[in-house]
Amino acid sequence: MTSANNTQVAPPAGRSRKRLRMQTKRVLWAWGFLALPIIFYSWIRFYPTLDAFWLSFTDWDLLSEPNFIGLDNYRHLFNDPQFWQVFKNTFTYLLVGTPLSLFFAFIIAYFLDRVRFMQGFIRALYFLPFLTTASAMAWVWRWFYQPVPIGIINGFLSDFGIAQQPFIRSVDQALPSVLATAIWAGIGFQIVIFMAGLRAIPQTYYEAARIDGLGEMAILRKITLPLLKPTTVFLVVFSSIGFLRIFDQVYNITTNDPGGPLNSTKPLVLMIYQSAFSSYQMGYAAAQTVVLFTILLVVSLMQLWVMRER
Amino acid sequence: MRKYLALTAIAAGLWGAGASQAHAVEIEYWQYLFDSRVTAMNELIDRFEELNPDITVKQTTFPYADYQTRLVAAKAAGKSPEVMQLFYGWLDKFASGKLLQPLSEDMFPSAEIEKDFFPIVTAMKRDGKYYGLPTAVRSLALFYNKKLFKEAGLDPENPPQNLDELVKAAQATVKQDGSGNMISAGITLDMAGQDQHWWREVLVRQFGGDPYKNDYTQVNYNDEAGKKALEFYTGLQTDEKVGKVGFMDEGQAAFRAGLAAMTIDGTFRLGSFSSIKNFDWGVTELPANADGLRSNYASYFANGIAAGVEGEKLEAAEKFLKFVSSKEAMDVWLKTVGELPARREAAMTDENLKDPIYGPFLKGLDYAHTTLFVDESAQRQVSIDMVNRVLLQDQAPAESLKQAAEAEQAIIDHSKK
Numbered sequence: 001m002t003s004a005n006n007t008q009v010a011p012p013a014g015r016s017r018k019r020l021r022m023q024t025k026r027v028l029w030a031w032g033f034l035a036l037p038i039i040f041y042s043w044i045r046f047y048p049t050l051d052a053f054w055l056s057f058t059d060w061d062l063l064s065e066p067n068f069i070g071l072d073n074y075r076h077l078f079n080d081p082q083f084w085q086v087f088k089n090t091f092t093y094l095l096v097g098t099p100l101s102l103f104f105a106f107i108i109a110y111f112l113d114r115v116r117f118m119q120g121f122i123r124a125l126y127f128l129p130f131l132t133t134a135s136a137m138a139w140v141w142r143w144f145y146q147p148v149p150i151g152i153i154n155g156f157l158s159d160f161g162i163a164q165q166p167f168i169r170s171v172d173q174a175l176p177s178v179l180a181t182a183i184w185a186g187i188g189f190q191i192v193i194f195m196a197g198l199r200a201i202p203q204t205y206y207e208a209a210r211i212d213g214l215g216e217m218a219i220l221r222k223i224t225l226p227l228l229k230p231t232t233v234f235l236v237v238f239s240s241i242g243f244l245r246i247f248d249q250v251y252n253i254t255t256n257d258p259g260g261p262l263n264s265t266k267p268l269v270l271m272i273y274q275s276a277f278s279s280y281q282m283g284y285a286a287a288q289t290v291v292l293f294t295i296l297l298v299v300s301l302m303q304l305w306v307m308r309e310r
Numbered sequence: 311m312r313k314y315l316a317l318t319a320i321a322a323g324l325w326g327a328g329a330s331q332a333h334a335v336e337i338e339y340w341q342y343l344f345d346s347r348v349t350a351m352n353e354l355i356d357r358f359e360e361l362n363p364d365i366t367v368k369q370t371t372f373p374y375a376d377y378q379t380r381l382v383a384a385k386a387a388g389k390s391p392e393v394m395q396l397f398y399g400w401l402d403k404f405a406s407g408k409l410l411q412p413l414s415e416d417m418f419p420s421a422e423i424e425k426d427f428f429p430i431v432t433a434m435k436r437d438g439k440y441y442g443l444p445t446a447v448r449s450l451a452l453f454y455n456k457k458l459f460k461e462a463g464l465d466p467e468n469p470p471q472n473l474d475e476l477v478k479a480a481q482a483t484v485k486q487d488g489s490g491n492m493i494s495a496g497i498t499l500d501m502a503g504q505d506q507h508w509w510r511e512v513l514v515r516q517f518g519g520d521p522y523k524n525d526y527t528q529v530n531y532n533d534e535a536g537k538k539a540l541e542f543y544t545g546l547q548t549d550e551k552v553g554k555v556g557f558m559d560e561g562q563a564a565f566r567a568g569l570a571a572m573t574i575d576g577t578f579r580l581g582s583f584s585s586i587k588n589f590d591w592g593v594t595e596l597p598a599n600a601d602g603l604r605s606n607y608a609s610y611f612a613n614g615i616a617a618g619v620e621g622e623k624l625e626a627a628e629k630f631l632k633f634v635s636s637k638e639a640m641d642v643w644l645k646t647v648g649e650l651p652a653r654r655e656a657a658m659t660d661e662n663l664k665d666p667i668y669g670p671f672l673k674g675l676d677y678a679h680t681t682l683f684v685d686e687s688a689q690r691q692v693s694i695d696m697v698n699r700v701l702l703q704d705q706a707p708a709e710s711l712k713q714a715a716e717a718e719q720a721i722i723d724h725s726k727k
Contacts, residue, residue, distance in 0.1 A: 062382050063407025146559055149493050149569070164491055169556040171702050192396040256560060257691070261698045277379050278687045280403070 138252030197231030442614030445648030498561030
């Protein structure tokens with residue numbers, strides 16, 4: 001019985017083994033090629049990320065061996081009034097920056113899409129700030145925001161008899177001032193992506209809608225916006241991550257008093273940077289990084305869920 | 311097999327002998343990137359290599375912004391340079407982190423150091439051992455714009471000598487436009503610059519206080535003197551209206567542009583101000599208080615030897631350190647960088663003291679204090695915030711001062727843990 005079975009089963013088994021081997025070979029080849037980037041990325045990305053989690057439970061200061069101190073860093077963090085201020089700032093950048101910049105980007109893209117005259121040139125003008133080095137841009141804006149005699153904006157205001165504004169020298173106006181710069185810097189990219197999204201909507205839909213007598217607003221609401229959704233989702237996630245990680249604009253505009261005045265513009269990333277590279281509290285900085293990572297993860301997942309295809 | 315080993319041993323021996331004949335000891339020297347400092351150091355290295363043909367020194371520089379991080383990271387990677395330049399305020403961190411080794415008493419006897427150098431050198435001493443020696447030191451002085459002084463009817467050769475005169479001169483030189491906006495400052499107010507030191511080590515003392523106690527481990531400015539000092543400083547903006555924090559972005563920028571009559575800054579600014587073409591400027595000692603009490607803040611970058619350097623490299627490093635702390639090196643440094651010599655005999659020459667520019671800085675060195683920082687940028691931030699709370703949030707000076715003292719004490723306590 002056994003021998004009969006063997007003889008009967010053997011041929012197909014042999015054939016499948018051969019096929020498997022072919023498949024295994026192919027898989028092995030694929031993995032062989034993939035291994036290099038995977039190992040590389042694990043080494044420079046995933047390993048440090050995981051290590052940051054471990055470091056957040058230590059008191060590492062770069063110089064001495066890290067000691068395990070449990071949740072002390074997190075306790076310190078949640079009791080640090082600066083952290084809550086910074087937390088609030090970070091979310092202000094996110095919650096004001098993302099909708100505002102997407103709104104303006106869409107409006108500009110929507111109308112620019114209809115302009116035929118010098119469209120490429122105008123688009124390039126909007127895109128230019130995105131190509132400029134953030135630090136150079138921030139420095140120029142820093143001077144724009146100065147009081148007279150050198151601040152252009154205040155000079156303009158005083159020409160019209162309007163009182164001078166302190167801008168980045170005020171705890172209330174500093175964050176909006178920095179945010180305006182950041183929005184201006186990033187909007188070119190969003191416009192270009194929106195325009196690409198608008199182009200991808202087939203003209204036939206619009207033609208059909210117009211034949212049916214739909215008004216422009218209705219077309220916008222019923223056709224353009226729904227069909228633009230994938231683009232919007234991408235931009236919302238992309239720009240949210242950007243605003244949550246805002247650093248260079250803030251740091252360069254407020255370079256003499258980073259994140260100031262009185263921490264009113266300081267985002268989480270800047271606090272991490274200062275804890276790590278100016279105070280060398282690596283463990284504390286790692287704890288902040290873990291918090292930032294969690295926020296980024298939750299916000300991105302929430303956005304993907306809210307804006308998922310229905 | 312044995313034969314083979316013997317051959318290898320002989321080969322190794324020969325190779326070793328050859329190497330020691332060439333005797334190329336190479337040591338590395340790190341400092342931060344600043345043109346005139348690099349030029350001066352290149353000249354010193356050339357001279358040193360001429361005197362010690364068996365040693366080569368390789369200089370490496372990094373931008374100041376990440377210089378300290380580079381040193382710390384290099385230590386973590388086990389790749390510290392043999393000799394490094396460091397700010398005296400980093401010593402606590404560097405000594406406890408074992409970046410540096412103490413200087414040997416044979417090569418650098420403490421008694422001799424204390425006899426020859428300005429007293430502020432003791433900021434490099436921990437537990438009776440020196441961890442480094444400076445080539446040059448820096449102090450503060452009052453820079454003033456002679457052109458603006460003349461325009462305001464002040465004598466440009468007679469700058470203010472006390473705080474009252476300072477305020478009067480500032481009132482005379484400040485300019486406002488029709489709507490009351492300041493268009494030229496009497497004196498710059500910039501806590502992120504050198505004003506933090508002026509407030510801490512000079513004004514607090516001049517109003518009768520003593521900013522720190524117990525070797526700078528205890529903040530002591532939260533008292534009447536501290537309050538008066540803070541009120542004087544913020545009063546320059548709020549009451550006298552002779553200056554404005556943030557005017558022209560930075561104090562030194564305002565002065566450079568000819569839009570501020572006075573600014574308090576250090577020797578290190580001489581290089582950048584020397585290129586000013588459209589007005590003459592002068593330097594005078596920081597103003598005294600009504601009783602004639604003067605104070606100053608001195609600081610310096612020292613050179614130290616990395617922990618773990620030994621053998622012939624250590625010998626070479628010690629020779630090099632000795633050379634860059636010599637009178638000869640200090641003369642080169644003064645000429646090239648404009649920073650004051652750290653040795654009395656090199657600094658207090660008649661020629662230097664009579665110099666209209668170096669003179670006031672050198673006089674300041676005699677009565678200067680050196681704050682022992684544990685985390686310079688964090689402590690600076692405390693002072694910036696203290697002034698900002700008063701100026702931007704209308705907090706009472708006493709309240710802001712108390713908050714600052716607590717915050718700074720927390721920073722000090724944290725580092726001593």
